[in-house]
Amino acid sequence: MTIHLEPTVAEQIRQRYLQVDTSNVADVLDELDLPDQGLAPAFAPYPSGAGKLAGWAHPILGEMREYPLGDRDPDKMKACAELTPGSVSVWAGPGEGVCFFGELIAIGMKERGSVGALVDGGVRDVAWIGQLGYPVYARYRTPVQSIGRWKVVDSGVPVTMPGATTATVEVRPGDFILADEDGAIAIPAAAVEHVLKRAEELGGVEVEIRRELGAGLTLANALAKFGHV
Structure with missing residues (x-):
């Protein structure tokens, strides 16, 4: 994972991202003329109550390829061993109908300090993964299962993921992944800190709007006072 930040600072940024919404992040990216960072609506949490995903992207690339069941895909294990604290494994590459990993790989990734996964494909052992946090x-x-069907071919390289407003979105090592109830979005590494600060500002305004609406301010007056948020 390529993050040119001191580990403590990187983790502080990650923790702050856990407090902001993907919707505000998307609005900030629009302000920066980066309108196509949203990922496809098909991405959903497994299980449904998995919670927010926030971390530094470490892409893992695979492809549909027949191979002996006994090989057990050692390249997958090698790729997972590269994960570092605060990372999100981003699984990409052609593949349909099979899981890219299940409970045991998830345990191994978590042991490495990885904080979640974004998968352009399938997962299994959903109930057990849900117990891992x-x-x-x-x-x-x-x-x-993927064994004998889908094989890891590279890791730590740029990958493409299905996009929300474009066919694909490139995700590079060290980009930031944020996902919540509204969906998933990829924040380019160079914009991570600016996007975070501005998203926090928008979130603060929304808190104030909700407070005033709760106190009786009409929506029309709220829009006149705060503008579009």
Whole structure:
């Protein structure tokens, strides 16, 4: 994972991102003329109560490829061993109908300090993963294993993920991944700190709007006072 930040600072940033919403992050990216960082609506938490996902991207690339069941995909294990504290494993590459990992790989990733996964494919053992406190956002779930069908071919390299407003979104090592009830979004590494500060500002305004609406301010007057948020 390529993060040019001192580890304590990187973790402080990650913790602050856990307090902001993807919707505000998306609005800030629009302000920066980065309007196409949202990921496809198909990405959803597994299980549904997995919680917010926030961390530094470490991409893992695979492809559909037949190989002997006994090989057990050692390249997958190698890629997972590269994960560092605060990282989100970003699983990419062609593949349909199979899971890219299940409970045991999730345990191994969490042991490395990884804080969640974003999967352009399937996962299984959903109920057990839910007990790990390891947020996983994926396109689908399936009982069908990857061994013998889908193989890791590279890691720590730029990958493409399905986009919300474009066909694909490039995710590079050290970009930031944020996902919540509204969906998932990728924040380019160079913009991470600016986006965070501005998203926190927008969130603060929203708190004040909700407070005043609760105290009786009409929506029309709130819009006149605060503008569009």
